[in-house]
Amino acid sequence: MLTILSTVLGLIPFLFDGRDSQFWFSFAIGVMSGMLFSVLAIVFVMPVFFPIGKGRR
Numbered sequence: 302m303l304t305i306l307s308t309v310l311g312l313i314p315f316l317f318d319g320r321d322s323q324f325w326f327s328f329a330i331g332v333m334s335g336m337l338f339s340v341l342a343i344v345f346v347m348p349v350f351f352p353i354g355k356g357r358r
Contacts, residue, residue: 302343305336 312329319325 302340305340309333309336 312333315325315329316333319329
């Protein structure tokens with residue numbers, strides 16, 4: 302979670318200063334949205350699979 306947070310926060314300057322450069326702005330948007338989506342998956346999807354793993358033991 303700390304890695305995701307530091308990456309997202311580190312890419313924020315590219316959102317404001319990178320509008321002149323299409324590559325950096327698109328890169329920042331893509332990476333930040335992917336990382337934030339992974340946080341949602343970790344928090345909401347992963348707990349669904351925990352009971353399945355306990356049933357096999």
